[in-house]
Amino acid sequence: MPNLGDYQLALKMCTDVVAGPECVSVMLYGSLARNLVRPGHSDVLDAFVVVSDDVLRNELDHARLIEKFLVACASVSALGLPFHPFHYYGCDEVLTYHPALFLPTWKRHGFSRVQLGRDLRSELNTTSHSILLARAAFYSFCRYLLSLGHLASRNILTPSQRFSIIGALTRSRKVLPLLVCVACGHWVEQSEALATLPKAVPDCDIAPLTSFGHLELDSLSRDALIQILTMVVRCTEDLHRAVRGGFELER
Amino acid sequence: MRRDLQAFIQAVCREFTCVSSITLYPAAFAPAGLLVQVANHEKYLWPHIVALSSTVPPDLVLTCIREGDLLELWLPSPRTFEREAAMMLRVRDAGALLFGKSVNTQEPAHFDPKCILAAQLEAFTHYGRNHIVLEALNCLNYKPLMHTLVRTIDSLLASALISRGRWRFTHNTVHQAFSSAFDTPTLHSALDKLDRVLAILSMNMPIDRDLALTLSFLVDHFSAELRCYT
Numbered sequence: 306m307p308n309l310g311d312y313q314l315a316l317k318m319c320t321d322v323v324a325g326p327e328c329v330s331v332m333l334y335g336s337l338a339r340n341l342v343r344p345g346h347s348d349v350l351d352a353f354v355v356v357s358d359d360v361l362r363n364e365l366d367h368a369r370l371i372e373k374f375l376v377a378c379a380s381v382s383a384l385g386l387p388f389h390p391f392h393y394y395g396c397d398e399v400l401t402y403h404p405a406l407f408l409p410t411w412k413r414h415g416f417s418r419v420q421l422g423r424d425l426r427s428e429l430n431t432t433s434h435s436i437l438l439a440r441a442a443f444y445s446f447c448r449y450l451l452s453l454g455h456l457a458s459r460n461i462l463t464p465s466q467r468f469s470i471i472g473a474l475t476r477s478r479k480v481l482p483l484l485v486c487v488a489c490g491h492w493v494e495q496s497e498a499l500a501t502l503p504k505a506v507p508d509c510d511i512a513p514l515t516s517f518g519h520l521e522l523d524s525l526s527r528d529a530l531i532q533i534l535t536m537v538v539r540c541t542e543d544l545h546r547a548v549r550g551g552f553e554l555e556r
Numbered sequence: 557m558r559r560d561l562q563a564f565i566q567a568v569c570r571e572f573t574c575v576s577s578i579t580l581y582p583a584a585f586a587p588a589g590l591l592v593q594v595a596n597h598e599k600y601l602w603p604h605i606v607a608l609s610s611t612v613p614p615d616l617v618l619t620c621i622r623e624g625d626l627l628e629l630w631l632p633s634p635r636t637f638e639r640e641a642a643m644m645l646r647v648r649d650a651g652a653l654l655f656g657k658s659v660n661t662q663e664p665a666h667f668d669p670k671c672i673l674a675a676q677l678e679a680f681t682h683y684g685r686n687h688i689v690l691e692a693l694n695c696l697n698y699k700p701l702m703h704t705l706v707r708t709i710d711s712l713l714a715s716a717l718i719s720r721g722r723w724r725f726t727h728n729t730v731h732q733a734f735s736s737a738f739d740t741p742t743l744h745s746a747l748d749k750l751d752r753v754l755a756i757l758s759m760n761m762p763i764d765r766d767l768a769l770t771l772s773f774l775v776d777h778f779s780a781e782l783r784c785y786t
Contacts, residue, residue, distance in 0.1 A: 361780070367773045371693065378694040390690035392682065395780075402783070404682050434632070434674035434786060437666070441631035448628075449635060451620065454605030455612065538602045546599075549625070 307344045307386050312337060315349045315381045319391070320421050322377035323354050327370065329396050330355040330422035334410045338418040339496070348387035355425060358395040396425075405431040406439040406487060409494045416494045443488035446481060447545050449473070450538045457534060462527050470530050471522045477537050478518060481544075482511075488548045506547040513540035557654070560613040565655050567611040568592055571604045576623050577656035580616070581646040584726050585710055589617045591647055593659060596624040619643070626660060630667045632675040642672075642714070645723045673719040674786040676711055680779050684708060689772045698768045702757060705771050709750060709778070716782055738785075746778045 320331050335351030336342045354374070360366045374393065382388040394403075403411075410416045411426040419426070453473055456466050482498035489505040502511045513536045522530070561580070569575055574595035582588050590612065598604070601620050612618045621629065629644050648661035688708075692701035710727070713734040717725060725733040731751065735744065753771050757763070 361776060364770070364773050364777075367776065368769045371690070371769060371772065374690055375693055378690055382694065390686040390694060392686050393690075394681065398681060402678065402681070404678055432674065432786075434668070434671045435678055437668075437671055438632045438634060438675045438678065441628075442634055444625075444628040444631055445633035445635050448619065448621075451601055451605055452617075454602060455609035455618075457602075457606045458609045535602065539600060542600050542602060545625075 307384070309342055309344055311384055311386055312342050312344065312347065312349060315384050315386055316420065318380045318384075319350055319352070319377045322373060322380065324421060325373070327356050327360045327366070328354065328422060329357055330425050331420040332411070332424075332426065333418045333420050334407075334416060339416060346387070348389055349381055349384075350388070350391045352391040352420070353399065354391055354393045355396055355399050355422070356393060358397045361395045399425065400428050401430055401432070402435065403429045403431050404439070405435040406442065406483070407495075409492050413494055416496070439487050440490075441488075443481075443484040443548060444545075446476075446484050447541055450477070450534075450541055453534065453538075457531050460527075462530070467527075467530065470534055474517065474522055474530075474533060474537060477541070478514065481514060481541065485544050485548055506544055509540075509543050509547050511540065511544075513537055558613070561654060564590070564608075564611045564613060567608055569655070571607055572598060574598075575656060577659050578654045579647055579651040579659055580654055581643065581651040583617075583642070583646065584714060584723075584730065585707075587615050587617050589619055589643065590654075591643070591651070591659065592618065592620045593623055593626065593656070594620065596622050598622060627664045627666075630664050632671040634675055634679050642718055642723045645718070649723070669719045669721060670786050673712075673715045673782065676715040677779050677783060677786065680708060680712070680775070685776070693765070693768060693772070696765075698763045698765065701768050702763055702771060705775050706754065706757070708775055709754075712775075712779060712782060716785060719785060740781075743778075743781050746774065746781050750774045750778060 316333075316337065323331060330353075332353045332355070333351060334353070336347040337349065337351060341347075356370060360370050374390070378388075378390050408429060408431055411429050417426060450473060453469065456462065456470060459466065462470070480495070482502050483493070483495045486493050486498045486501050486505045491501050491505045493501045499511075499515065502509070516536070517533050525533070565578055568578060572594045574597070576593040576595060577591075578593075579591045580588065581591060594601070601622070605618065605620055608618065644661055647659055651659065653659075688704050689701065692698070692704070710730055713730045714725065717723065717730070717733055717737055720737055722733065722737055731747070735747065738744075753767070753774060756767070
């Protein structure tokens with residue numbers, strides 16, 4: 306069973322490898338940044354590695370950088386923790402085009418941490434396009450869930466169809482509350498989203514979004530998965546009705 | 557009209573109390589689509605979509621929406637652009653009305669086609685680099701990576717074209733359409749390099765790590781060049 310030390314080790318291994326003249330900053334978000342790691346459940350590595358822009362513009366430098374990142378990925382993933390690779394950006398990119406959806410993580414106190422190099426958090430900026438994209442993402446997510454309707458009518462699910470449903474449920478649990486909040490104009494950090502939902506959509510029953518959080522979705526039967534999916538989509542349709550009032554589209 | 561489409565229309569009309577329209581529209585990279593527009597009083601769409609799924613012709617994709625929510629289809633989406641962003645342009649300019657009244661395809665005030673390109677670039681920079689490129693290279697999944705990067709290139713080209721109001725391209729013509737719409741030498745040079753790698757891929761040569769790294773760089777470089785058009 307992994308312990309907190311494994312997470313600290315993963316972080317150290319990664320920063321040791323990516324450190325170098327081209328590395329401007331390594332910034333953490335998520336449970337590791339907030340000291341709320343749940344060993345075995347929390348994933349690594351929620352991090353932004355910011356590099357000098359020149360490195361991304363030259364093919365040889367880019368290849369060297371990616372090889373370096375892969376060494377970091379290989380050493381961290383070998384620890385056996387739930388792993389996904391970190392984000393990487395050029396310095397100009399992250400200062401100009403940071404996705405609006407995730408800006409609260411860096412701008413609000415206590416949700417992020419600088420692990421290495423410069424503290425860029427106060428300089429991060431976004432664009433009007435990204436703000437619109439963030440506010441519109443909820444509507445796209447609703448259509449994505451509805452597009453899974455053809456799976457619910459199948460008596461037998463193939464492994465890839467099960468994978469699609471489990472992916473949709475996992476994403477619903479993880480990002481749907483944030484998308485609802487942002488669509489309603491509440492720019493909160495991802496971890497605050499669930500608690501903010503009653504304020505953003507006061508008359509909605511959001512219990513279905515949390516009711517399956519304790520379940521191991523991979524081990525559920527076809528019927529159980531479809532039942533949860535149906536419950537989540539129904540809740541999302543209720544949220545959709547409520548959100549429409551919060552983000553009036555210009556006509 | 558195709559028999560399976562007739563059967564689908566009948567099924568839709570049985571399923572919903574009030575169907576405003578059913579429109580068939582073409583797509584460039586994905587199957588063509590059916591846009592079903594229903595009355596605003598339909599509270600839940602999910603049970604109807606589930607019930608209809610067996611009647612949707614297998615070569616078509618169903619999108620079902622309430623009349624009052626139609627403007628949502630003009631909004632940018634972080635999802636695959638082809639189904640989402642160009643849908644209303646294709647419905648407007650090439651849609652075939654199969655049932656009911658014409659869809660209101662008037663562009664809303666918020667519609668900014670450049671936002672579609674910006675959404676694709678954000679998706680690649682924020683999710684593509686780590687979840688596609690690093691993850692695949694880390695797992696030595698070179699072939700799926702190349703496949704995904706080729707689709708990414710198509711998406712970037714297409715969204716760049718749509719950002720200039722052009723959507724009349726197909727999978728086979730998108731590179732040429734892009735070249736004639738964007739005459740910037742740096743973009744052309746970036747696209748030429750991409751095309752050379754794509755030509756190697758089309759010869760079914762073995763895909764190794766170096767080729768995967770090269771294509772990853774070229775896509776990254778190309779997306780950076782496209783930034784100034786957002």
